[in-house]
Amino acid sequence: MLSPDEAADLIEAIAARQDKAAFATLFRHYAPRVKAFLMRGGSDAETAQEVAQEALIMVWRKAASFDRGKAAASTWIYTIARNKRIDLARRTNRPAIDTEDWLTVFAPEAEDADKSVLAGQTYRRVEELLGSLSADQLLVIRKAFFEDKTHTAIAEELGLPLGTVKSRIRLALGRLREALEKDEP
Amino acid sequence: MSQPAPEELLLDYAAGALDPAPSLALSLHVALDPEARRTVERLGALGGALLEQEPDEALDDAFLADTLSRLDGLAVEPPARPFVPRPGFEWAPAALARHIPAGAQWRSVLGGFEEIRLNVPGRHYRTSLLRLAPGHALPEHRHVGEEFTVCLQGGYSDATGRYGVGDLAIGPGTDRHEPVADHGEPCIALIVVERPVVLTGPIGRFFNPLVRRGII
Numbered sequence: 001m002l003s004p005d006e007a008a009d010l011i012e013a014i015a016a017r018q019d020k021a022a023f024a025t026l027f028r029h030y031a032p033r034v035k036a037f038l039m040r041g042g043s044d045a046e047t048a049q050e051v052a053q054e055a056l057i058m059v060w061r062k063a064a065s066f067d068r069g070k071a072a073a074s075t076w077i078y079t080i081a082r083n084k085r086i087d088l089a090r091r092t093n094r095p096a097i098d099t100e101d102w103l104t105v106f107a108p109e110a111e112d113a114d115k116s117v118l119a120g121q122t123y124r125r126v127e128e129l130l131g132s133l134s135a136d137q138l139l140v141i142r143k144a145f146f147e148d149k150t151h152t153a154i155a156e157e158l159g160l161p162l163g164t165v166k167s168r169i170r171l172a173l174g175r176l177r178e179a180l181e182k183d184e185p
Numbered sequence: 186m187s188q189p190a191p192e193e194l195l196l197d198y199a200a201g202a203l204d205p206a207p208s209l210a211l212s213l214h215v216a217l218d219p220e221a222r223r224t225v226e227r228l229g230a231l232g233g234a235l236l237e238q239e240p241d242e243a244l245d246d247a248f249l250a251d252t253l254s255r256l257d258g259l260a261v262e263p264p265a266r267p268f269v270p271r272p273g274f275e276w277a278p279a280a281l282a283r284h285i286p287a288g289a290q291w292r293s294v295l296g297g298f299e300e301i302r303l304n305v306p307g308r309h310y311r312t313s314l315l316r317l318a319p320g321h322a323l324p325e326h327r328h329v330g331e332e333f334t335v336c337l338q339g340g341y342s343d344a345t346g347r348y349g350v351g352d353l354a355i356g357p358g359t360d361r362h363e364p365v366a367d368h369g370e371p372c373i374a375l376i377v378v379e380r381p382v383v384l385t386g387p388i389g390r391f392f393n394p395l396v397r398r399g400i401i
Contacts, residue, residue, distance in 0.1 A: 001241065018261050020253060027249055033239035053252050060256055064264045074233030082201045082232065126234035144200040145235050151193040153202075169193045176227050 002029045004124075007073035014063040027056050034081045040146040043085075051088055055081040085148070129179040137172040140165055189221035190214055190353045199228035206310035206377045209280065210333035210353065213375055216278040217335070217351030276338040276350075276373055284312075291316055296324045303375075311380055316373050317341065317366040324363070330379025332356030339372035341365060 002010075007029070013022035031052045038048035058080050066076055130138070143154045155165040189195070190211065197203050198211040215221045268279040277285060284303050291299035299316040310331075317323060319339070333355055340349040343364040348354055366372035 015261055020256065023256065024249060024253065027252060028244050029241075030236075031248070031252075032242040032244055033236050036239040036242065037236050049248065053248070053255075056252060057255060057259070061259065061262050063261050065262075072230065072233055074237045075229045076233075078232040078236045079229060081236070086201050126230050127238065130231075130234060130238070141196075141231070142235070144196050144202065145232055148200060148202050150197045150202045166191070166193045169196055173192045173196070173224065173227070176231060177224075180227055180230065 002026075002073075004072050004074070008066075008068040011059070011063050011066045011073055011076075012068070014060055015066065023056075023060055026059065030059075030077050031056050034077070037081065037146065038085060040142075041085075041148055047088065051081065051084045054088075055084040058084065125179045126176065129175055133172055133175060137168045137175075140168045141172050144169075188352065189218050189224060190355070192224060194355070195221060195224045196228060199225050199232065204309060205307045206305045206312045207331070207333050209284065209305055209312065210335050210375055210377045212280045213278055213335045213337070214351060214353040216280060217337075218353070221353075278337075281337075281375065285314075297321055298323055305377075309379060311378050313376050313378075314373060315376055316371050317364070318371055319366055319368045322363050322365040331377075332379065333377040335375045337373045337375060339370045340367040341372045341374070342367070 002025075007026065010019075010022040010026045013019040014026075034052040034055050035045075035048040038051055039045065043051070055077070059077060062080070066073070071079075133141070139158075140151070140154055143149050143157075144151065149157070151165050151169060152162065154160075155162045158165070190198075194211070195215075198208060198215070201208075203211060215225050268282070271277060271282050271285070274282060274285055274289075284305060285301065286304070289301050291301060294300050297318070298321070301314040303312040303314065305312040314337075315323070333353065334348070336348045336350055336352050336354075338350060340347060341364045342348070343354075345354065347367075
């Protein structure tokens with residue numbers, strides 16, 4: 001396992017000295033996770049592996065833009081992997097937004113950096129939160145993230161009224177806000 | 186009064202589920218509305234935690250070796266340079282600026298507003314920048330599909346409320362609306378409309394054939 005600090009150290013080592021050993025450690029941890037994540041959403045093994053490889057190569061190229069004060073390594077790599085999945089979908093005739101644009105959105109400008117909730121150890125709290133959500137809430141959240149489905153599509157698929165899906169999302173995000181804001185200065 | 190987008194829509198956006206044009210509208214709202222941005226940041230942390238929770242599986246060494254070989258000669262890129270607004274388009278955040286074609290110019294449209302049509306991938310939506318002179322109104326119109334409007338300069342009001350810089354309006358809210366620009370500077374907004382739009386006012390109806398042909 002990699003701690004958030006260890007993962008951030010590895011990305012910084014890549015940025016500082018193109019450290020391939022650091023990359024290999026990061027790759028061993030994240031490439032299988034990205035692959036598994038994509039396969040949950042219905043990707044076949046070959047596609048998932050290709051996206052995982054492309055995403056980790058992007059991590060190498062963009063390492064100097066990583067800022068541990070703004071984003072946990074897991075969040076940053078999740079964002080890159082999601083972009084790669086969209087890029088791949090674009091090749092198969094579903095065009096999408098530029099990867100650079102996504103990274104811009106997830107790298108808030110300096111004036112807001114002190115309020116960023118991505119920084120530091122916050123994902124530990126998110127992991128605690130995930131364990132405490134109701135099964136109904138978790139199902140909707142996982143469908144959105146893993147299967148790349150809008151809340152409208154999720155409501156249709158589950159045969160639920162749109163209002164029910166919206167309220168589950170809002171309850172889950174309310175819990176997320178509380179979890180991330182507790183004890184923060 | 187700024188109002189962040191509904192959380193379920195921010196989730197659609199953060200999870201990458203939206204089509205490119207609505208995604209662009211949301212990205213501008215998120216860039217300009219601090220509360221929406223914090224929600225998207227939290228959702229990014231949630232995505233990261235979901236990724237981290239995946240099981241720790243052994244890796245095929247050949248896969249790692251192949252990836253390492255692809256890094257040969259692939260330099261780590263220098264950090265992104267700070268965004269410099271484009272002259273004449275100072276109101277356009279970075280994510281929008283790269284969609285505005287070089288040499289883009291405002292084009293007068295029947296009905297008294299100006300437009301720059303943007304070429305965003307995807308056939309289901311029409312994406313435009315609109316500029317409306319202070320105190321002027323867009324022809325009353327009705328949307329049969331979704332509509333996302335993000336105000337980028339100035340402000341406007343319609344039957345649903347008043348919108349300032351960074352605000353996102355989502356349609357169809359009411360059956361018809363007739364946005365009126367605030368006094369002061371011209372109102373500039375990004376508008377993403379699911380095709381087609383139907384004009385409903387006495388003058389607007391006259392334009393419907395043009396709308397259907399994509400002329401306005």
